[in-house]
Amino acid sequence: MIDQAFVLGGDLPVRRLGYGTAQLTGPGYWGPRGDARDAVAVLRRAVERGVTLIDTADNYGPSVAEELVARALRPCPADVVVATKGGVVRTSERAWHVDGRPERLRAMCEASLRRLRRDTIDLYQLHRLDPAVPLAEQLGALEELRAEGKIRHIGLDTVTAEQLSAALELADIASVQNRYNLLDRSFEPLLELCEARGIAFLPWFPLGNGALTADPVCAAVAAAHRATPGQVALAWLLHRSPVLCPTPGTGSLAHLEENLDAAALRLAPEELSRLDAPGA
Template sequence: MKTSSGFKSTYLLGGDLEINRMGYGAMRITGPQIWGMPENPQHSIDVLQRAVELGVNFIDTADQYGPFTSEQLIAEALHPYQEHIVVGTKGGLVRFGPWADINNDASPQHLQDALDGSLRRLKLEQIALYQLHRIDPKVPAEISFDFLAKAQQQGKIRHLGLSEVSVDDIKLAQQHFKVASVQNRYSVLDRQWKPVLEYCKSQGIAFIPWFPIGGGMVQLEGQLKDIANRKQVTMHQLALAWLLHHADNILLIPGTSSVAHLEENIKAAGIALTAEDMKELDGLTKAQ
């Protein structure tokens, strides 16, 4: 079904879970610098509940957001879950402190502990989408993939996905299980992983971009802002709208700890972009 804004509003994740393409990323509901509990957990609960009220039915998180606190808050806010709510989480990283103080660990033992912990914290018997947060350079990818495939066979996981991977990584994983999603950095200003997006589209795999605006490219950001001003929307809203129009297999997970910002993000799904708008936005990266 196409929306009035010209793009398909829903996606069949894994071929059997219909979700709205405008989802919610739950990294920012933790404490400052993705560490610990927020000062006022109720604010995070309010954001999660408001997201569902606004039609969001896909929520993305990870065990290392906090660590653990994002999953705990999701369960507190939304459990028992409405039947149509899909919560996806990730394992394979270990957080030792704020921001980037994290290490890879995709060993079977860690993934076992991570998966069981996520099931417990989210109060689920099966995780709808479980993504390997990173391939661990210390562990052969096949070993991690074999563990995940067995966990899926045991019924703990419905669909499996990957994060920060190349096309070759996806092809290797497909030898072990059906890949339902891939989560890589991608935006109107940063299309390094376009070959991965195109491969996912050809394979019926959902593509979940993080960092949906990009950054660090002042000239391009200025051009994006000029277009946004002309459309009378924010630069962030325009970047989200471009992604929705760009490919029907893209699922958005903008994150925020503010109800007002959440509502602003959701409005991006109502922004109509013409063929001329898309051509202008598509051309931004040519200056890189």
């Protein structure tokens, strides 16, 4: 299998193909999605299938996804790493407000701890950098929380390579989470920096938000393997770099099984070359 372990932050081994919880919430990541028992079943099945990296955020719902993770995974298996995010406030389905003030980051982190029913968050990711607050103050707040044992590792969401370099001067960064997939590789310089520094790169929209189904090369490779384009896209990510840790989300048990089966898909060098070409 190509889904070998990645050691997050130097001490947390995880399987590289994880699970993201955004799709357990309603449209626009607002409110619940259907029966909570279905969401709990998907989370538990993911862990049964060997997933050890669960990615969530306080504003998915808001609060809904974190509460579902706690309900499904309590007590949480010792080898499962739970990552969450803070720094963005939701006031409606279409309203997202960045807030990186130290006092707000502390309040958000402590609220996530309560919802997740945990003493420590394995990976706490700054969901967006706040341009109104100095980076040193935002990371300083997270470093204080880490010193208190409330955070084990710090991550960043949606940053450039230059921003990551600046952050690394101020704190140890275990992960970044940016858009990256077979058809969108605009953050290639960031991936190269992550590779050089041993930082996990959690690509969001790893399945291209539906666009992959229209890509003829992906479809042809999928047909040759009797697989789906989504499975090929996930397998390509796992082949592409050892630091890429995709966490595709779904609220469907069948789709979950399909996604996780991608870890067993081996792509030949010629197929990888063909897939590399469209986004080069």
